[in-house]
Amino acid sequence: MNGAQHALEAACAAGVEVCFANPGTTEMDLVTALDSSPAIRSVLCLFEGVATGAADGYGRILGKPALTLVHLGPGFANGIANLHNARRAGTPIVNLIGDHPSWHLESDSPLTSDIDSLASPVSKWVRRSNSADRFAQDMVEAIATAKGPPSGVASLIVAQDAAWNEASAGMPTVSVPESSLDEDLIQRAALDLKERGERGALLLGSRALRPSLEAAARIQAATGCQVFLDTFMARLEQGRGLPNFETLPYFPEQAIEKLSGLQAMVVAGSRRPIAFFGYKSIGRSELLPDDCECNVISGLGVDSSPALLAMADELDAPRWTPGQQGAPPIEPEGQLDTMNLGLALVSVLPENAIVVNESATSSLGWAVHSKTAAAHDVLNLTGGAIGQGLPNSIGAAIAAPDRPVVALQADGSGMYTVQGLWTMAREQLNISVIVCANRAYRILQAELKRAGNSEPGSAAMSMTELSSPELNWAQIAQGMGVPSVRATRAEEVVGALRRSFQEPGPMLIEALL
């Protein structure tokens, strides 16, 4: 058994089931080893950013890592943007990066580059595996590190001779770290919120599922505190029958306003809130008032529910019961705009769906109405590296084949990883892609104004407009094997979504805004 077979066998034993791959010559031994690892599903992606973004979506849903298989430094580099998002989401991922055989590195052949330097900024753990006898051990350590807690991105750079040489070592083992609660901190934080009432706030971040949400609702009931969600939740359960909380605004002046007067904040599953961008007119990164105490009871990549449950119990908070459920929203009609587009999705969204939201400025209707939809998961753009949506939805659909997945996708950001459409078709994934086609980097038009350029000239405007030529997403999708329709009215979106949820495989709806 060579190093590659040994390492993949170890990965199977550690529970790895999927490999999102875009291999090259230096990964051929690993590709061959996949033949003898039928428990690992290999999913070919035509661009590495699709592979890493898919692994991110997969990890967010299952809480365990998929592998990515990418080719040397440049191949890995193509996956960095979505790994940046994964890093900000605390998603478990193991990147397997094939490098030249160890003896070939010093010749600095054309595809050689400093992979460590490329991998470090997006990885909590980077290691080189240079021997067949170490490879399987390095693999299980990568998997354990990715799982955490805290969970995150682990990158294993594999010399090709470590893959092709015979491996003599036995099956590796790895110890799993114990996570423990800081009882004192939780007690103090609980007391803080109880004393402060509505001058206190709980911030839920990153990954908030039903147990965390219910605990937060209990804490709110017991203390009168406010509860906020991070602006970009890696994964959030929301909708009818769930406690639904307010999202912290994106623009810092609005968030500062919202948080003004707070004396205490308790953060679970995230970190102290800060501004996404720094603006000249605001001149600060902090969103909290300067005198606001801030306690982080659980950080990124850690399940926040044990700490929140302990806090709710500490407060003797009563059990949470859902209130009366409102009726589902009414299906909208009329010429499409950002409001009725979101409402169209909300009105037909099946229970237990997964919505991958990268709709940027087209998200208005979704933001306003999504909490009235049937209960679902939503995955948001965590790191601001656009091009997350289509790949994330691939990973989510593979992680949860029985759940409908919707990619609510802005057109500008969708183009960065447009190759993902092909993998959706190839794997016949149940993904309904809604492209919000406003043919602009609309957010940049807003940001230009915020930067003081209220009347952009032609050079500046040309950097924000996608209208010349107009992208035809329906055609692009068909060219990659995904059936598509174009819609100009809300009822057309409703109808197309209904059909899409009923039929297997992907469908793309180009919503012309």
Added chain:
Amino acid sequence: MNGAQHALEAACAAGVEVCFANPGTTEMDLVTALDSSPAIRSVLCLFEGVATGAADGYGRILGKPALTLVHLGPGFANGIANLHNARRAGTPIVNLIGDHPSWHLESDSPLTSDIDSLASPVSKWVRRSNSADRFAQDMVEAIATAKGPPSGVASLIVAQDAAWNEASAGMPTVSVPESSLDEDLIQRAALDLKERGERGALLLGSRALRPSLEAAARIQAATGCQVFLDTFMARLEQGRGLPNFETLPYFPEQAIEKLSGLQAMVVAGSRRPIAFFGYKSIGRSELLPDDCECNVISGLGVDSSPALLAMADELDAPRWTPGQQGAPPIEPEGQLDTMNLGLALVSVLPENAIVVNESATSSLGWAVHSKTAAAHDVLNLTGGAIGQGLPNSIGAAIAAPDRPVVALQADGSGMYTVQGLWTMAREQLNISVIVCANRAYRILQAELKRAGNSEPGSAAMSMTELSSPELNWAQIAQGMGVPSVRATRAEEVVGALRRSFQEPGPMLIEALL
């Protein structure tokens, strides 16, 4: 005048004329400054790899840098693969990477990452510009560094406050390095080749234009040495009326065979030849015999013609005169294959065209026949980071608007930067794209066999096949605004190319192999 305006004014003064851009919020002050810099043409790309690959193509043709304008670490990361190719080509490029305002960095906001760590592997020079008063000076130093000699990639990370603050400094200046020849080395190398006759060889690398080629032909005439071209020339003039030399084979066993028996090699514009990949069955990186002397008279990113001319003069070599020119090749007919596809292009290629060749295993006909085409430039994939072709052709077309540009593009690699089609349409560039649609990563099928997997199983094969579903490039192109046709016969390719050369703007020909 703010820092951004000051720096762009300095860039104009230093001869910068084009900015390939995919900006975000942190670059809004630079985007606004572009409005007051009409001498800089802003070209929007829908993915950063298109921007960097375009800058590479532009720099290869004009020998001076374009700017790229990209957004923080993840935006830059999307451009790394093509910067890797540019680095291996020694192409002058200046990357302008917008970062957060300096005071916002310590808060580690979502889009923050270690940009220096990402930029270093592909840049010969990385600097942070943190003050408006320094920005213009840093810009001209970046431009001078990119120009060299040696030319290469310079990356300037600009804090947003350096762009938006007022700049008080005057116009910056920079001294240009003198390049000088090592006369002793050239003399020794000339003597070496003269003594060795056909046991000596000249290797031309990277960038070989007519003056270098003619000097090499003179040296060959005077010494009887062999002359080889690097396997992947960044830019080569070839075709009828030019000295045409043999290309070093790609697979190392073939190159080792070709170079066996050599006692001396002189390298101009490149470095000692080494294997692209390391193979278990070969076990070495070196292509030259162990006892072969090797002298590099000019390296990567340096114009090789002065050294070669000096060497030819040292040898009192006679002037080169072209031999009798053969007739142009005859237009092929029949069902398309890799041989007649290349011949179809060769038979109709206009004089002075630029061919960007990323056709990988579909290049057979081109490789065999291209030296019989009308004189043209060809740009090859230098660093092995696939996805160079479409972006390179954009840059070449903008650098040389009066020359027809052909992108001879494999389908697998074309998908990595497929977004480039949109920029071709937007800028109405005279690019004829030939997609060699074999619907496979054919090179990987060969590499699987070379790695000992002669009968790949379904998992391995699925990693090399693009046939399920089949990409429809004609549709994808139309979706991005590029007119397209599909061809199954050589005469259809000939006809489509003819039309494409006559009509302005881009056209895509999907050649079904």
